[in-house]
Amino acid sequence: MEDAINIHVELHDGSRVTLEAPTDMGLSVMEVMKANELDLAAICGGMAICATCHVEVLQSSELPEPNDDEAYMLETLPHATQTSRLSCQLKITPELDGLVVRLMPEA
Numbered sequence: 001m002e003d004a005i006n007i008h009v010e011l012h013d014g015s016r017v018t019l020e021a022p023t024d025m026g027l028s029v030m031e032v033m034k035a036n037e038l039d040l041a042a043i044c045g046g047m048a049i050c051a052t053c054h055v056e057v058l059q060s061s062e063l064p065e066p067n068d069d070e071a072y073m074l075e076t077l078p079h080a081t082q083t084s085r086l087s088c089q090l091k092i093t094p095e096l097d098g099l100v101v102r103l104m105p106e107a
Ligand code: FES
Pocket: 030, 042, 043, 044, 045, 046, 047, 048, 049, 050, 051, 052, 053, 054, 086, 087, 088, 089
């Protein structure tokens, strides 16, 4: 696929899958994972209010800083790490090629 990147997702069992993500559709990392039927709830649909799309970034080039809504949610998560993000707030761009994230527990 032209205008697509690869992102890698570590699942709850420790295995990794590689997903192809189009860069020209305005999708988020969460939407790409849902489209590939990965095990995440993302119940708020990308509003940054449920945190059920929480991932830990294991490897990336530079990512945009979290916005205020995302930063606030991340602060409330017991399992959050220094590189935690809400995958619904990470837009697929060419710069994200090679991103590696790990699915995190929901609570
Ligand atoms: S889908 Fe709800 S915070 Fe990301």
